[in-house]
Amino acid sequence: MASLMSLRRELFSLARILSGVSHLVRFLLFFLMQITVTEEPDMLFQKVVILVKGHDRAVLDSYEFFATMAAKELGITIGKVFEPPKAIERLTLLKSIHIFKKHRVQYEMRTHYRCIELYNITGCTAQVYLEYIQRNLPEGVAMEVTKTAMEKIPDHILEPLWKEIPTDDKPSQ
Amino acid sequence: MASPSSKAFLSLGRIYIPLLGFNKSSGKVTYATALSINSSSGNKGLPDRGGRGSLGRRPRRDAGEPRTEKMPVDQDWTAVYPAAAPFRPSSVPLPVRMGYPVKGGIPPEKKGNLELIKIPNFLHLTPAAIKKHCEALKPFCTEWPSALDTDAKCDEHFPIKVESTDYVSAGPSLRNLSARIVHLRNYDYAMYLLTVLYHESWKTEAWEAEKTVADMEEYSWEDSPSQKNVLDLLLRMKVAGEGDGEEVRQQLLGRREVQEYKDSVTRLKNEGESESGMVQYKEAVKKVFNL
Numbered sequence: 001m002a003s004l005m006s007l008r009r010e011l012f013s014l015a016r017i018l019s020g021v022s023h024l025v026r027f028l029l030f031f032l033m034q035i036t037v038t039e040e041p042d043m044l045f046q047k048v049v050i051l052v053k054g055h056d057r058a059v060l061d062s063y064e065f066f067a068t069m070a071a072k073e074l075g076i077t078i079g080k081v082f083e084p085p086k087a088i089e090r091l092t093l094l095k096s097i098h099i100f101k102k103h104r105v106q107y108e109m110r111t112h113y114r115c116i117e118l119y120n121i122t123g124c125t126a127q128v129y130l131e132y133i134q135r136n137l138p139e140g141v142a143m144e145v146t147k148t149a150m151e152k153i154p155d156h157i158l159e160p161l162w163k164e165i166p167t168d169d170k171p172s173q
Numbered sequence: 174m175a176s177p178s179s180k181a182f183l184s185l186g187r188i189y190i191p192l193l194g195f196n197k198s199s200g201k202v203t204y205a206t207a208l209s210i211n212s213s214s215g216n217k218g219l220p221d222r223g224g225r226g227s228l229g230r231r232p233r234r235d236a237g238e239p240r241t242e243k244m245p246v247d248q249d250w251t252a253v254y255p256a257a258a259p260f261r262p263s264s265v266p267l268p269v270r271m272g273y274p275v276k277g278g279i280p281p282e283k284k285g286n287l288e289l290i291k292i293p294n295f296l297h298l299t300p301a302a303i304k305k306h307c308e309a310l311k312p313f314c315t316e317w318p319s320a321l322d323t324d325a326k327c328d329e330h331f332p333i334k335v336e337s338t339d340y341v342s343a344g345p346s347l348r349n350l351s352a353r354i355v356h357l358r359n360y361d362y363a364m365y366l367l368t369v370l371y372h373e374s375w376k377t378e379a380w381e382a383e384k385t386v387a388d389m390e391e392y393s394w395e396d397s398p399s400q401k402n403v404l405d406l407l408l409r410m411k412v413a414g415e416g417d418g419e420e421v422r423q424q425l426l427g428r429r430e431v432q433e434y435k436d437s438v439t440r441l442k443n444e445g446e447s448e449s450g451m452v453q454y455k456e457a458v459k460k461v462f463n464l
Binding site: 035042044046056058059062063066069070073074075120121122123124125128129132134136137138139140141142143144145146147148149150151152153154156157160 | 257292293295297298300303304306307308310311312313314315316317318321324327330331332333334335336337338339340341342343351364367368371372375
């Protein structure tokens with residue numbers, strides 16, 4: 001297959017771009033932004049799964065809208081976007097500090113989830129997108145990212161080692 | 174808590190006031206929020222010289238009219254909220270109400286509303302802002318190679334799949350306990366294992382040549398009693414005159430019905446007996462013997 005002409009770019013001024021886009025962009029583009037292009041081959045991710053967890057469903061709704069819109073703008077193919085069932089952790093405690101065993105109080109902690117799957121995304125794009133998403137993660141929301149990278153078979157496995165050195169005879173155990 | 178008692182007093186006050194003709198009840202009076210109590214007392218009039226001197230030393234300036242009054246309809250919202258910021262009621266020109274309403278009332282207004290300040294807001298991430306950000310981020314992205322559009326092609330050229338998980342969380346501790354759950358310890362070790370297994374699989378031992386039919390993991394139809402039986406039956410059925418030659422057997426083997434029979438028998442032996450397997454065997458037998 002044709003060799004991957006993949007590029008690696010440095011996210012030199014990503015932070016600056018994200019903080020003050022509206023009026024500083026023109027200055028940044030001219031003076032400060034340096035995109036370095038290297039010949040190191042890019043990583044290829046077959047699937048990137050982003051799972052966000054939070055206590056408030058409305059916050060996760062808004063975040064999902066933001067993440068899906070950002071993915072569409074950057075040209076990333078979105079797979080499934082779904083909501084795994086919430087997990088409720090309940091505990092029952094005594095209401096009073098001393099005696100009154102029959103009177104208790106119950107607390108619960110609800111964790112809502114949202115899952116976004118992205119397919120066929122390159123290493124550079126994944127880095128850019130994930131950094132953008134993670135910088136705008138709201139307070140009280142946690143995230144887990146599972147990436148499935150694809151790789152070629154390494155060169156040393158294509159042929160067994162002893163075939164290149166016919167004189168050496170590997171003893172079988 | 175002061176608020177239930179103050180509510181009681183104020184509601185008592187309100188019962189008498191309507192008789193005097195004062196009908197309007199403002200929301201501020203009946204619901205205690207974080208800032209409303211302070212603003213109603215006010216330090217402007219009489220600075221308290223006696224006791225708490227520091228509070229009333231300088232007269233407080235007027236707040237002035239909120240920015241929302243001066244906002245044009247087609248303004249650039251990304252300039253109002255360029256980054257994540259707490260909710261500012263005087264900067265957001267929306268009549269938002271939030272909070273649990275009092276009995277017979279409505280949720281409290283945005284001015285001095287703690288609930289609106291507590292919850293994370295996405296005012297800095299409006300669609301216009303997202304578009305701007307993505308336009309600036311586009312130069313850093315690369316395209317997926319167009320030749321790898323199907324999964325099959327990806328598997329053919331890049332068969333090894335490496336899964337890794339990252340965690341983002343905030344809390345009192347730096348550590349994330351779910352990061353301790355691993356399948357295989359590290360990437361270098363995984364590649365080393367792969368190399369070792371590959372080389373081991375190429376080695377053959379002397380005793381492997383002594384494998385018999387009973388040792389085979391899978392059933393293979395070639396040179397099995399089933400093949401012999403079927404060929405014998407076909408020869409006896411059809412062409413009694415042609416004789417029993419190798420070429421006739423080879424020709425019979427090449428026929429489609431015999432291949433189907435071979436598939437069905439192999440499937441039954443390897444996968445066990447199932448409804449669909451038996452149906453497939455029946456169809457194959459019927460075709461072979463033209464029943």
